[in-house]
Amino acid sequence: MLELPIVENKSESRPKRPEWLKVRLPMGENYRNVRSIVDEFNLHTICQSGSCPNMGECWGAGTATFMILGNVCTRSCSFCAVKTGRPNEYDEDEPRRVAEAIWLMKVKHAVITSVNRDELKDRGAEIWYQTVRAVKERSPETTIETLIPDVKANWDALDRMISAGQEVVSHNMETVLSSVPESAPASQIRPQPGTDPTHQKCRETDQERHHGRLRRKLSEFSRS
Numbered sequence: 102m103l104e105l106p107i108v109e110n111k112s113e114s115r116p117k118r119p120e121w122l123k124v125r126l127p128m129g130e131n132y133r134n135v136r137s138i139v140d141e142f143n144l145h146t147i148c149q150s151g152s153c154p155n156m157g158e159c160w161g162a163g164t165a166t167f168m169i170l171g172n173v174c175t176r177s178c179s180f181c182a183v184k185t186g187r188p189n190e191y192d193e194d195e196p197r198r199v200a201e202a203i204w205l206m207k208v209k210h211a212v213i214t215s216v217n218r219d220e221l222k223d224r225g226a227e228i229w230y231q232t233v234r235a236v237k238e239r240s241p242e243t244t245i246e247t248l249i250p251d252v253k254a255n256w257d258a259l260d261r262m263i264s265a266g267q268e269v270v271s272h273n274m275e276t277v278l279s280s281v282p283e284s285a286p287a288s289q290i291r292p293q294p295g296t297d298p299t300h301q302k303c304r305e306t307d308q309e310r311h312h313g314r315l316r317r318k319l320s321e322f323s324r325s
Contacts, residue, residue: 132157139202142202144198145172146168165206166248168214170225174186195232196232199213199236203240210243212248213246224255233265
């Protein structure tokens with residue numbers, strides 16, 4: 102019979118992870134309260150839909166980022182965990198429920214975002230407007246930050262979205278120009294053919310002009 106040698110298992114000590122890298126298990130009264138409110142009012146949050154690793158920390162502090170206009174996005178960006186497809190949800194009662202949830206959570210600063218609704222003529226602007234107005238009426242002391250979609254150059258939609266009285270309007274560009282074709286295929290920004298790939302020089306497309314105008318609009322809003 103062949104006898105195998107006994108090998109001593111010497112496990113090397115691994116360095117401890119820093120505290121900021123550790124994800125705590127969601128628990129506590131605040132967490133349970135937020136989950137109960139979200140479930141009771143049948144609301145979506147980017148925390149859940151986007152699989153955010155910080156959800157336990159934020160919900161544990163009694164806050165959440167609400168995501169309006171449903172749970173299905175018309176874009177297919179590779180960096181985002183939100184479902185992609187053809188949305189079938191347009192909930193005109195959603196603004197009231199969001200406002201009620203924020204009032205019950207008693208937050209001083211509320212953050213609201215949304216999926217992209219490119220199939221809607223107004224890109225969802227009316228639901229955006231009504232949501233902010235409902236929150237302001239229910240919780241007039243609460244400041245509101247809106248993280249809005251790019252509306253694909255629908256300026257009437259943009260004006261409606263940012264005219265409801267929110268204190269902060271923001272928009273994520275999400276990625277650098279060179280990675281747009283892979284990470285955000287719905288965007289029209291593309292490298293110009295024949296240019297040096299190390300420089301990634303790009304022609305000014307309609308989408309680039311759109312983003313420039315969007316930035317100017319947001320700048321005007323911040324000064325108003």
